[in-house]
Amino acid sequence: MKKYMPSMPLILVGVIVVLAATLVGVLIFIRNQPPQQRAFEPLVEIKAMEPDSSLWGENFPNQWSTHQKTGTNNVDTTYGGSSAFSWLERDPRQVILFAGYSFSVEYNDDRGHMNALEDVRNTERLNLNPDDPARTPGTCYSCKSSNNPALWDEMGMAEFDKMSFMEIGARIEEPIGCANCHEAGTMRLIVTNPALDEALKAQGRDWTTFTRQEMRTVVCANCHVEYYFKGDGKYLTFPWAKGTNIDQIIAYYDEYDFKDWEYPEAGTPMLKAQHPDYELFTADSTHFKAGVSCSDCHMPYVSEGAAKFSSHDIHSPLLNPEQACGQCHTDSEYAVRRVNLIQEQVATTKQNTEDALIDAINAIKAAAADPNADAELLDQARSLHRKAQFMWDFVSAENSTGFHNPEYALKILAESTNLARQAQMLAAQSVNDASLLKMGTYYQTSEAPTTP
Numbered sequence: 001m002k003k004y005m006p007s008m009p010l011i012l013v014g015v016i017v018v019l020a021a022t023l024v025g026v027l028i029f030i031r032n033q034p035p036q037q038r039a040f041e042p043l044v045e046i047k048a049m050e051p052d053s054s055l056w057g058e059n060f061p062n063q064w065s066t067h068q069k070t071g072t073n074n075v076d077t078t079y080g081g082s083s084a085f086s087w088l089e090r091d092p093r094q095v096i097l098f099a100g101y102s103f104s105v106e107y108n109d110d111r112g113h114m115n116a117l118e119d120v121r122n123t124e125r126l127n128l129n130p131d132d133p134a135r136t137p138g139t140c141y142s143c144k145s146s147n148n149p150a151l152w153d154e155m156g157m158a159e160f161d162k163m164s165f166m167e168i169g170a171r172i173e174e175p176i177g178c179a180n181c182h183e184a185g186t187m188r189l190i191v192t193n194p195a196l197d198e199a200l201k202a203q204g205r206d207w208t209t210f211t212r213q214e215m216r217t218v219v220c221a222n223c224h225v226e227y228y229f230k231g232d233g234k235y236l237t238f239p240w241a242k243g244t245n246i247d248q249i250i251a252y253y254d255e256y257d258f259k260d261w262e263y264p265e266a267g268t269p270m271l272k273a274q275h276p277d278y279e280l281f282t283a284d285s286t287h288f289k290a291g292v293s294c295s296d297c298h299m300p301y302v303s304e305g306a307a308k309f310s311s312h313d314i315h316s317p318l319l320n321p322e323q324a325c326g327q328c329h330t331d332s333e334y335a336v337r338r339v340n341l342i343q344e345q346v347a348t349t350k351q352n353t354e355d356a357l358i359d360a361i362n363a364i365k366a367a368a369a370d371p372n373a374d375a376e377l378l379d380q381a382r383s384l385h386r387k388a389q390f391m392w393d394f395v396s397a398e399n400s401t402g403f404h405n406p407e408y409a410l411k412i413l414a415e416s417t418n419l420a421r422q423a424q425m426l427a428a429q430s431v432n433d434a435s436l437l438k439m440g441t442y443y444q445t446s447e448a449p450t451t452p
Contacts, residue, residue, distance in 0.1 A: 046185065047184060048185075049184065080401060086106070097357060101272065108123070113314060116144040116175045135164075143193075143223035145173075145176065217295070265368060267382060268385045273394045275397050285405035286405075292328075299312060321335060356417045356439075359441050363428055364427045366427070377430035381423045381424075388423060391412050395412050
């Protein structure tokens with residue numbers, strides 16, 4: 001009996017189908033790949049750490065033209081944006097929370113990168129004492145200018161930070177630009193902030209071994225991180241020696257007995273969070289675990305004619321969801337609805353936490369004014385207040401209203417509220433005064449802020 005053998009046409013059709021499917025797969029794969037960095041012949045030679053981004057723009061006009069848009073894209077989203085709106089006006093609770101500190105005088109949201117230099121020079125938080133302008137350290141320029149990499153290379157960060165704001169400011173002319181993230185010549189992404197380099201080394205991590213995709217997040221950590229000014233020299237330091245988890249950061253500050261200011265009348269040694277976008281995002285967030293980088297969402301690939309490049313008009317993905325979210329999510333409208341839902345939940349929880357903190361502050365202030373207060377219980381209340389407010393601020397000062405890591409943000413806020421209520425209770429116990437346990441004291445003294 002003869003075995004059945006398929007006819008040649010059927011075999012040919014099968015081969016064609018397999019080849020076609022393979023070709024389609026390859027084309028889809030290629031289409032979703034970022035443009036590869038290729039050797040190029042520069043129109044102009046860029047010297048190492050060149051601060052003038054317009055010169056880099058001669059070789060990379062698309063990147064430069066989009067970067068310039070960060071100077072004018074001052075558009076707000078529901079819970080953030082880049083119009084330099086005042087947080088103190090939008091949420092007056094923060095005037096109380098930062099009492100005794102410069103952030104209670106002015107706390108404006110950031111504008112785009114091209115405005116960084118102008119904004120830092122104009123803020124009322126600097127040089128509050130006109131008789132002593134040198135009191136503001138040069139460290140405040142650390143994340144504001146593309147002049148910094150060359151200055152750090154020339155004098156070292158320690159000398160840079162020791163100078164006054166006015167002294168080092170005389171040598172700074174350019175806002176944030178190409179030299180803050182790229183190596184001239186190769187254009188590879190690099191760590192330029194010595195504080196980030198030191199913080200990664202303290203964790204045993206070598207950024208020069210990171211993949212390009214990893215660096216598309218790490219370069220943002222040159223600035224978008226928690227930091228403090230260490231010692232009399234105001235040395236820029238990231239508190240990562242124990243890790244980047246919030247509990248590890250608090251443990252670091254406690255070990256060094258560091259404080260940014262002391263809360264008036266309460267006596268609490270306070271901490272001010274900066275903008276820990278990197279720490280929140282990399283704490284096992286859904287997008288981070290999926291291999292998504294900061295640049296994928298905030299600097300999506302766009303096309304201009306035949307050119308495909310990463311847009312340097314850095315802003316909220318909510319302003320261009322088709323490009324920013326549509327790379328992965330076929331239904332960008334659904335993605336935006338999810339973002340709005342998450343941010344609404346975080347924003348509401350954050351304000352509830354603020355109410356708990358203000359109740360704790362009022363209770364501690366009342367107890368501190370009583371000479372018969374139990375000192376041990378009062379100190380415990382202060383310790384809890386310090387930790388609770390920093391945890392709240394860790395989420396509040398971060399730029400995504402929790403979206404970079406929703407589960408982590410809500411967990412932090414829940415713990416902050418719990419600690420604030422414990423602080424309020426201990427303060428009441430320290431003077432045996434149950435009236436200090438009342439809640440909602442903010443609304444008895446102020447008009448409630450409105451959610452935008």
